[in-house]
Amino acid sequence: MIVKELMTLNPVTTAPGETLTRAQIKLKAGGFRRLPVIHEGKLIGILSEYDLRPYLESLDTTVVLEAMTPDPITVSPDATLEHAVALLKGKEVGALPVVCYGKLIGIITASNLWFPEPRPVPEWVRH
Secondary structure: OEHHHOOEEOOOOEOOOOEHHHHHHHHHHHOOOEEEEEEOOEEEEEEEHHHHHHHOOOOOOOEHHHHOEEOOOOEOOOOEHHHHHHHHHHHOOOEEEEEEOOEEEEEEEOOOOOOOOOOOOOOOOOO
16 A cells, blocks of 8 residues: 555645634644644645644744654655555654655655554643
8 A cells, every 4th residue: 555545645734924823723623732834835844743842831922833753754645555655654743744856745644554642742722
């Protein structure tokens, strides 16, 4: 099997200038653990629940660009699932944006591949 057979198409994204509050709303509403960060049509980072932890007291005043992980590890839609698993485990990340010709087309996660996240998911703080 290959990545495009299990990936989630057209994932919900965020922009680098959005507040972390707005990104957190998207995460909670969709039941996601991470959001690709898109600027001018290009993938520039990824924002995970884990990235929000240091900013829990300033979600309203911090923008995604400050908290995101820049230049995320990506995978091609034609990559094998074995390759995706090796990347996820080797880099200890929970998801890989799927990029084709420089454009984000999907995302594949540890849960898509039926193995546990590499790090514990943080608890949400109630507001």
